[in-house]
Amino acid sequence: MTPVPDRRWxxxxxxxxxxxATGMAYYLVDVPIQxxxxxxxxxxxxxxxxxxxxxxxxxxxxxxxxxxWGHLRVVLDVAGGDLTAWFRWWHAGQLLxxxxxxxxxxxxxxxxxxxxxxxxxxxxxxxxTFHGTVREAFPINTFMTxxxxxxxxxxxxxxxxxxxxxxxALLLFVFATLTVESGLLVWVVLxxxxxxxARGVSKPAQALLLxxxxxxxxxxxxxxxxxxxxLIERSSGFGFGSKDPEELIALFGGNPLxxxxxxxxxxxxxVLFSEPRGGVWDLTRDVVVGEVRPYGVVNLVASTxxxxxxxxxxxxxxxxxxxxxxxxxxxxxxxxxxxxxxxAVISYxxxxxxxxxxxxxxxxLAAAVxxxxxxxxxxxxxxxxxxxxxxxVALLSGTWAVRAVGAHLGLRTAAVKMRNEWAYxxxxxxxxxxxxxxxxxxxxxxRLQRDAILSRPARTFVVGDxxxxxxxx
Amino acid sequence: xxxxPSVPRASSAHPVxxxxxxxTTGAVVRAGLFAALxxxxxxxxxxxxxxxxxxxxxxGETPLSRGTPHNIAEAAGMTDAGEFLRLRAQxxxxxxxxxxxxxxxxSQVLRVNALEAAVWSRQIALVELVxxxxxxxxxxxRRELACLAEDIGAADIAxxxxxxxxxxxxxxxxxxxxxxxxxPPDPD
Numbered sequence: 001m002t003p004v005p006d007r008r009w010x011x012x013x014x015x016x017x018x019x020x021a022t023g024m025a026y027y028l029v030d031v032p033i034q035x036x037x038x039x040x041x042x043x044x045x046x047x048x049x050x051x052x053x054x055x056x057x058x059x060x061x062x063x064x065x066x067x068x069w070g071h072l073r074v075v076l077d078v079a080g081g082d083l084t085a086w087f088r089w090w091h092a093g094q095l096l097x098x099x100x101x102x103x104x105x106x107x108x109x110x111x112x113x114x115x116x117x118x119x120x121x122x123x124x125x126x127x128x129t130f131h132g133t134v135r136e137a138f139p140i141n142t143f144m145t146x147x148x149x150x151x152x153x154x155x156x157x158x159x160x161x162x163x164x165x166x167x168x169a170l171l172l173f174v175f176a177t178l179t180v181e182s183g184l185l186v187w188v189v190l191x192x193x194x195x196x197x198a199r200g201v202s203k204p205a206q207a208l209l210l211x212x213x214x215x216x217x218x219x220x221x222x223x224x225x226x227x228x229x230x231l232i233e234r235s236s237g238f239g240f241g242s243k244d245p246e247e248l249i250a251l252f253g254g255n256p257l258x259x260x261x262x263x264x265x266x267x268x269x270x271v272l273f274s275e276p277r278g279g280v281w282d283l284t285r286d287v288v289v290g291e292v293r294p295y296g297v298v299n300l301v302a303s304t305x306x307x308x309x310x311x312x313x314x315x316x317x318x319x320x321x322x323x324x325x326x327x328x329x330x331x332x333x334x335x336x337x338x339x340x341x342x343x344a345v346i347s348y349x350x351x352x353x354x355x356x357x358x359x360x361x362x363x364x365l366a367a368a369v370x371x372x373x374x375x376x377x378x379x380x381x382x383x384x385x386x387x388x389x390x391x392x393v394a395l396l397s398g399t400w401a402v403r404a405v406g407a408h409l410g411l412r413t414a415a416v417k418m419r420n421e422w423a424y425x426x427x428x429x430x431x432x433x434x435x436x437x438x439x440x441x442x443x444x445x446x447r448l449q450r451d452a453i454l455s456r457p458a459r460t461f462v463v464g465d466x467x468x469x470x471x472x473x
Numbered sequence: 474x475x476x477x478p479s480v481p482r483a484s485s486a487h488p489v490x491x492x493x494x495x496x497t498t499g500a501v502v503r504a505g506l507f508a509a510l511x512x513x514x515x516x517x518x519x520x521x522x523x524x525x526x527x528x529x530x531x532x533g534e535t536p537l538s539r540g541t542p543h544n545i546a547e548a549a550g551m552t553d554a555g556e557f558l559r560l561r562a563q564x565x566x567x568x569x570x571x572x573x574x575x576x577x578x579x580s581q582v583l584r585v586n587a588l589e590a591a592v593w594s595r596q597i598a599l600v601e602l603v604x605x606x607x608x609x610x611x612x613x614x615r616r617e618l619a620c621l622a623e624d625i626g627a628a629d630i631a632x633x634x635x636x637x638x639x640x641x642x643x644x645x646x647x648x649x650x651x652x653x654x655x656x657p658p659d660p661d
Contacts, residue, residue, distance in 0.1 A: 016519075016607070019519065019520060023522050023523050027526070050598055111508065112504070114512075115507075115511050115512045116512075117512075118512050118515035118519065119511055119512070120513075121515075122515045122518065146614060212533075290534070375504070375507055375508070378507045381503075389507070390506065390510055391509045393507060393511050394510045397512070397513070397514040398514045400514075401517060401518035402518070404515060404518045404519070404520045404523060405522060408522045408525075419555040420555050423555045423557065423602060424554065425498070425596060428604070453556075453559050454559050454562050457541055457559070458541055458542075458553055458556040458559070459535055460535045460538040460553070462537045463537065469525050
């Protein structure tokens with residue numbers, strides 16, 4: 001292997017990244033605009049002016065997401081009558097941007113980097129926390145938007161200071177935070193990177209960001225009295241299954257701190273080990289009842305080995321970290337730890353795979369830089385060490401390969417399911433709690449149903465026992 | 474963009490020390506083995522994913538699937554409501570008797586119309602869709618479908634199609650037998 005930076009290896013890694021993004025985009029654009037989470041949003045977003053839409057969202061109860069609606073409205077206006085093409089390709093464009101940002105942060109330069117790039121990207125798209133960013137859309141996937149903001153923040157804070165980086169960091173924070181609550185993690189990325197020595201954003205700007213971070217809570221809870229969603233608003237995973245709001249209140253109503261602590265801990269474990277998922281210990285339950293689904297084991301092995309690689313990297317670099325002499329790869333792992341902790345904390349009221357997606361993408365980055373670092377220690381090992389390491393690497397790569405395929409099969413499964421939703425649109429509209437849909441809604445229904453169902457033949461589910469190895473449901 | 478990383482990557486440091494020890498070849502082989510083990514499984518997965526997409530685009534059928542329904546009766550039998558509506562919009566008649574493949578419903582059910590196939594799918598939502606679309610032409614057909622639902626043990630569908638008891642009850646097994654009787658004669 002060539003040990004020194006070589007433009008050819010960098011090009012190979014970037015070309016591979018483009019192939020991965022293009023391949024996934026093929027499956028992504030096949031997923032129709034979904035009915036249940038998108039139809040009402042489009043109707044709402046098309047009302048009034050962009051300004052009034054965003055302004056009114058500052059005065060909602062429970063949620064403060066004005067730019068979520070602003071973003072949706074802008075694409076809606078640009079799309080004109082071609083909603084499906086615009087929204088689906090917008091999603092594909094976001095995916096491509098994420099892959100590009102991933103590679104920009106990973107900085108592939110050597111043969112080792114090029115060898116690590118495929119598994120790094122498999123971790124990016126194959127981790128279960130990522131699934132919800134591509135299998136769903138509302139019709140813009142808000143979580144994907146936040147992932148882009150987080151990676152964007154990391155790119156901004158690295159390298160030399162520039163005045164425009166300060167401005168960009170501020171804009172990213174404000175946009176992300178007022179898009180969805182997990183946008184607060186943009187500040188965590190910037191602050192953690194700063195603590196680890198990144199100086200792309202100046203100290204005054206970091207101080208201003210801290211002020212904005214604190215100000216957000218004042219704005220939300222005091223000035224606007226938006227508040228937060230309560231325990232009673234949705235079901236949540238707990239133990240071996242999902243609990244209804246009533247069951248949660250019965251269990252924790254008097255003192256929900258235990259429930260919140262459970263959500264924080266299980267959210268972090270989910271990223272590190274893929275178990276539990278959404279607060280539910282699926283694999284453990286399957287083991288207890290003796291009906292283990294193969295993909296659960298694949299997920300556990302893949303994530304545990306990747307977590308082990310990160311832990312080994314952190315251990316080998318502990319002295320450098322304690323001396324606060326962080327290098328870019330150190331920073332990526334350090335920021336991952338910060339984002340994981342913060343992401344888990346903001347999941348306190350409600351744990352769900354996709355909510356942990358920011359921690360998930362940094363997990364993929366941290367694991368990749370750890371692997372390239374550990375790759376170098378292989379030639380120094382004895383024969384037994386090499387054999388053991390080779391077995392671990394083969395298992396790691398094999399399991400992540402399975403997860404990457406599962407991510408694509410999952411998109412196909414989502415496409416079939418969402419297409420079928422549109423067949424039952426009239427029943428859905430009748431049961432949606434809004435008895436009098438106007439002509440605009442009916443016109444939109446006809447247009448989206450035509451795009452989803454009538455314009456082309458169906459894709460179909462893949463079938464067979466082999467599919468139980470893949471997390472695609 | 475970020476400056477060049479100065480993390481002392483062992484990949485660049487160790488081959489040098491290995492060379493000093495006179496073990497350059499072994500180190501390079503090990504590094505190559507490691508790289509291959511790391512990259513090849515995922516590259517194979519990517520090739521699979523891309524190959525799947527190319528095959529699907531070229532052949533027009535999803536590989537490793539039951540295939541696209543060949544007609545509106547197959548669409549109903551496979552509970553593919555979207556394809557059911559698309560084929561209907563293309564002009565296929567849901568009351569026409571179609572040949573369907575044995576794997577769609579069973580090897581005993583080879584000639585059905587889409588309404589019967591919908592009942593056989595046991596998906597009440599699909600039967601409701603058929604009804605809501607006004608595809609059941611008359612009371613006699615409705616009763617025949619309800620009897621078929623009873624024959625296959627789909628009581629919820631039977632009740633949905635005929636909520637009130639009929640003057641003359643279904644003759645058990647006869648609706649199903651009428652469908653079986655349409656099968657082409659067994660060559661053996």
